[in-house]
Amino acid sequence: xxxxxxxxxxxxxxxxxxxxxxxxxxxxxxxxxxxxxxxxxxxxxxxxxxxxxxxxxxxxxxxxxxxxxxxxxxxxxxxxxxxxxxxxxxxxxxxxxxxxxxxxxxxxxxxxxxxxxxxxxxxxxxxxxxxxxxxxxxxxxxxxxxxxxxxxxxxxxxxxxxxxxxxxxxxxxxxxxxxxxxxxxxxxxxxxxxxxxxxxxxxxxxxxxxxxxxxxxxxxxxxxxxxxxxxxxxxxxxxxxxxxxxxxxxxxxxxxxxxxxxxxxxxxxxxxxxxxxxxxxxxxxxxxxxxxxxxxxxxxxxxxxxxxx
Ligand code: UDP
Ligand code: MG
Numbered sequence: 289x290x291x292x293x294x295x296x297x298x299x300x301x302x303x304x305x306x307x308x309x310x311x312x313x314x315x316x317x318x319x320x321x322x323x324x325x326x327x328x329x330x331x332x333x334x335x336x337x338x339x340x341x342x343x344x345x346x347x348x349x350x351x352x353x354x355x356x357x358x359x360x361x362x363x364x365x366x367x368x369x370x371x372x373x374x375x376x377x378x379x380x381x382x383x384x385x386x387x388x389x390x391x392x393x394x395x396x397x398x399x400x401x402x403x404x405x406x407x408x409x410x411x412x413x414x415x416x417x418x419x420x421x422x423x424x425x426x427x428x429x430x431x432x433x434x435x436x437x438x439x440x441x442x443x444x445x446x447x448x449x450x451x452x453x454x455x456x457x458x459x460x461x462x463x464x465x466x467x468x469x470x471x472x473x474x475x476x477x478x479x480x481x482x483x484x485x486x487x488x489x490x491x492x493x494x495x496x497x498x499x500x501x502x503x504x505x506x507x508x509x510x511x512x513x514x515x516x517x518x519x520x521x522x523x524x525x526x527x528x529x530x531x532x533x534x535x536x537x538x539x540x541x542x543x544x545x546x547x548x549x550x551x552x553x554x555x556x557x558x559x560x561x562x563x564x565x566x567x568x569x570x571x572x573x574x575x576x577x578x579x580x581x582x583x584x585x586x587x588x589x590x591x592x593x594x595x596x597x
Pocket of ligand 1 (some may be wrong): 382
């Protein structure tokens with residue numbers, strides 16, 4: 289019998305965990321698989337760890353958990369969970385039941401057919417989400433798909449079932465700045481996306497403010513594209529061209545009308561401020577990439593475990 293591992297990152301999810309387990313258990317019981325759960329407590333400050341300990345005591349064979357020494361972020365949680373799994377197939381899902389477990393049998397059927405290495409879920413709407421947030425999300429997908437070779441499907445969630453081979457490929461990417469949406473696509477393999485309608489979380493609140501999502505989007509873009517780096521080249525090229533035009537204009541005017549040379553103080557200030565701003569912006573972009581190199585060269589671990597059962 290094949291083994292299915294389920295990886296569940298949890299951050300302050302004391303209410304969701306007791307709701308999650310029975311619902312998923314009910315679904316997987318009907319599947320012809322042996323199941324193991326790997327909950328990852330990502331430095332929660334509530335009773336998440338207590339709930340996980342209790343669940344482990346009740347089901348010591350199936351339920352396992354890893355508890356971090358602090359909050360390392362969902363990406364690190366996913367990595368730790370995937371690393372711990374031993375199953376032939378691995379599912380990644382949220383604990384808030386926004387990733388509907390009733391699709392697991394269908395995902396398993398598709399992956400068993402051998403035609404796909406991965407079955408992901410893609411939500412077709414964003415009901416319950418702020419309009420502005422949805423708008424920004426859509427724009428993010430437009431931008432990243434234009435400037436990066438790694439294509440990211442709009443609405444695709446992290447909820448997916450993968451073969452062991454693909455999981456090992458994901459684990460072989462040991463980068464410190466982890467953008468899972470990109471990594472899952474970067475490793476290749478054949479993925480099928482099943483569409484579904486958005487579901488609200490069962491309990492607790494989301495930790496993702498619009499600002500946090502925006503920063504996450506910037507991380508994604510700079511992790512998977514070098515296009516922002518060439519902005520400096522383009523801005524520089526265009527302003528060099530414009531200054532040649534300006535130079536010719538100034539020389540010609542000086543020759544034709546010698547008394548005009550004292551004009552133009554206001555335009556001078558505008559040009560200086562504009563160029564100064566553009567230069568700082570370009571340095572900022574370069575700095576972003578250097579920061580990433582800096583973090584990577586430190587070679588810090590992706591997560592630190594305090595307790596593992
Ligand atoms: N999560 C985590 N570490 C964090 C933030 C979130 O492990 O720092 C987990 C969280 O417990 C949940 C999943 O990641 O299981 C998705 O988080 P959330 O539901 O807040 O995000 P959304 O579904 O709104 O994208
Ligand atoms: Mg959620």
